[in-house]
Amino acid sequence: MSLSSLMNQFINDFSFLILAAIGLAVIFGMMKIINLAHGEFIMLGAYITTLSAQAGVPLIISIVFGAIGVGIMGYLIDRLIICRLYGRTLDSVVVTWGISMVIQQGMLIIFGPSLQGVSTPLGSVSFAGSTYSVYRILLFAISIGALFLLYLIFMKTKFGLYSRATMQNQEIARSMGVNTNRIYSMTFSIGAAFAGLTGGLYAPTMAISPTFGTGFLMQSFVTVIVGGANPLIGTSLSGGVLGIVNSILDTTWGTFFGEIGLLICAILVIRLLPLGFSGVVEKWFVRKRRM
Amino acid sequence: MILNTEGVFSGYGKVEVVKDFNIQINEGEIVSIIGRNGVGKSTFIKTLMGLLKTNKGSITFKNQNITNVKAFDRARGGIGYVPQGHGVFPTLTVEENLLMGKLINLQKENLKLELVYNYFPKLKERRKQKAGTLSGGEQAALAIGRALVGNPDLLILDEPSEGIQPSIVNQISKIVNQINHETGLTVLFVEQNMALIQQLSQRCYAMDKGMIKGEINQEALQDYDVLKSYLTV
Numbered sequence: 001m002s003l004s005s006l007m008n009q010f011i012n013d014f015s016f017l018i019l020a021a022i023g024l025a026v027i028f029g030m031m032k033i034i035n036l037a038h039g040e041f042i043m044l045g046a047y048i049t050t051l052s053a054q055a056g057v058p059l060i061i062s063i064v065f066g067a068i069g070v071g072i073m074g075y076l077i078d079r080l081i082i083c084r085l086y087g088r089t090l091d092s093v094v095v096t097w098g099i100s101m102v103i104q105q106g107m108l109i110i111f112g113p114s115l116q117g118v119s120t121p122l123g124s125v126s127f128a129g130s131t132y133s134v135y136r137i138l139l140f141a142i143s144i145g146a147l148f149l150l151y152l153i154f155m156k157t158k159f160g161l162y163s164r165a166t167m168q169n170q171e172i173a174r175s176m177g178v179n180t181n182r183i184y185s186m187t188f189s190i191g192a193a194f195a196g197l198t199g200g201l202y203a204p205t206m207a208i209s210p211t212f213g214t215g216f217l218m219q220s221f222v223t224v225i226v227g228g229a230n231p232l233i234g235t236s237l238s239g240g241v242l243g244i245v246n247s248i249l250d251t252t253w254g255t256f257f258g259e260i261g262l263l264i265c266a267i268l269v270i271r272l273l274p275l276g277f278s279g280v281v282e283k284w285f286v287r288k289r290r291m
Numbered sequence: 292m293i294l295n296t297e298g299v300f301s302g303y304g305k306v307e308v309v310k311d312f313n314i315q316i317n318e319g320e321i322v323s324i325i326g327r328n329g330v331g332k333s334t335f336i337k338t339l340m341g342l343l344k345t346n347k348g349s350i351t352f353k354n355q356n357i358t359n360v361k362a363f364d365r366a367r368g369g370i371g372y373v374p375q376g377h378g379v380f381p382t383l384t385v386e387e388n389l390l391m392g393k394l395i396n397l398q399k400e401n402l403k404l405e406l407v408y409n410y411f412p413k414l415k416e417r418r419k420q421k422a423g424t425l426s427g428g429e430q431a432a433l434a435i436g437r438a439l440v441g442n443p444d445l446l447i448l449d450e451p452s453e454g455i456q457p458s459i460v461n462q463i464s465k466i467v468n469q470i471n472h473e474t475g476l477t478v479l480f481v482e483q484n485m486a487l488i489q490q491l492s493q494r495c496y497a498m499d500k501g502m503i504k505g506e507i508n509q510e511a512l513q514d515y516d517v518l519k520s521y522l523t524v
């Protein structure tokens with residue numbers, strides 16, 4: 001195992017974990033909704049991106065379409081269905097599972113079992129004796145950019161402030177003038193848009209089919225479980241740690257053991273740190289302030 | 292008259308807690324509602340805020356019928372609210388908590404944060420700190436400051452003295468009095484703390500079993516025994 005191939009693998013795994021998890025983390029962390037349709041949101045993003053790219057739209061704009069399209073669909077799904085489930089975490093599992101089947105079967109009926117994909121752009125570069133796909137490096141940069149965007153949205157905007165307040169105490173937020181239903185819908189929509197972005201970004205790298213999202217599901221849930229409720233701190237920390245574990249196992253024993261390693265990490269974290277990494281960080285901050 | 296409720300009934304599900312509630316508050320007044328634990332004071336306040344449904348009767352605020360107006364629109368219309376137990380957002384910083392008051396009373400310009408910090412200098416020192424790490428008294432100050440930021444026409448406080456030391460209760464009553472004098476802010480507050488009721492109320496409604504049992508004027512309020520009879524079983 002050479003350092004550069006490990007590095008290469010880490011870049012792949014880190015960005016995959018972050019991008020797979022980010023939309024799920026927003027929806028779970030902010031709304032306590034467990035979105036089992038997350039994989040289907042990613043799949044829809046991939047479809048929108050692929051179809052618009054085939055229609056002649058430049059790939060980068062097609063990816064943006066994927067994010068926006070799934071964001072709008074997320075808003076509608078929230079208004080129609082999810083808004084009845086606020087505060088009902090377990091019920092949300094059943095309902096979003098149903099949504100996932102409707103979307104997956106719907107796409108199968110409309111577009112058939114597979115779609116002609118678009119090829120991975122940008123080629124590759126050689127550096128220090130190994131070859132790197134330029135697009136993969138770009139994905140790494142985008143995954144960090146996505147975390148930064150998440151930070152800006154939730155920590156630096158009025159919407160973010162109202163959203164964090166609503167998640168803490170929606171009754172008091174309402175009585176301060178916040179239209180909390182709107183905040184929930186926007187939050188769900190933002191989470192969906194991140195999922196759509198992920199689908200769009202990976203569309204040129206994988207086969208496009210109605211089960212496209214399943215390839216992301218395990219990684220996304222493990223990252224959110226290990227990360228804990230805070231979508232920003234949790235996702236970035238667990239993406240980093242799991243990325244290291246995953247890439248070491250991937251390069252030494254192969255991707256099968258990489259996946260097993262992720263699941264073992266999830267089990268360990270559930271046993272030892274039930275609130276995930278962000279729970280530990282938040283507790284530590286409170287203690288530090290009290291002293 | 293800034294606030295008028297006529298025959299308001301409300302409660303939780305089938306359980307009616309507030310019954311036939313009629314109160315009138317004039318602009319610039321400081322009025323209290325007193326009564327023992329569990330008589331329905333908070334239930335009535337939540338009904339005023341729109342957090343609970345009015346089952347019967349009507350609520351008029353600034354000459355508009357707001358009985359069916361949503362809670363967030365009532366706040367935007369000019370009601371500042373300090374919930375029981377203060378209700379600060381624990382993981383938001385002090386300053387972020389204050390910024391949450393900005394949507395209150397959209398017609399009026401917000402107060403400058405500096406002005407609120409002048410009333411409560413402790414908050415300025417701790418403005419980057421998470422609100423959950425403040426003492427009870429500081430949380431009370433923060434909750435009041437947050438409601439004031441929006442420059443409300445009516446300030447509603449639900450047991451502001453709960454869980455804080457007498458010296459801080461005095462401080463709060465001084466500041467609320469001062470703001471009322473300086474700006475003519477109308478205040479409605481719910482209390483069981485005799486000292487605060489006497490220091491702050493210009494008029495008072497006594498409440499029992501979800502109903503108004505009487506109205507007490509400022510002189511009668513100074514009579515310890517009268518007051519005590521309404522607050523003890």
Ligand SMILES: Nc1ncnc2c1ncn2[C@@H]1O[C@H](COP(=O)(O)OP(=O)(O)O)[C@@H](O)[C@H]1O
Pocket residue numbers: 303308326327328329330331332333334335
């Ligand atoms: N969320 C609730 N659900 C059902 N009953 C409640 C709820 N909150 C309060 N009550 C009941 O309503 C009555 C009045 O409570 P409350 O308005 O909080 O009284 P107070 O503020 O005067 O102490 C009590 O009997 C209480 O048990």
Ligand SMILES: [Mg+2]
Pocket residue numbers: 332333334375449450
């Ligand atoms: Mg109460």
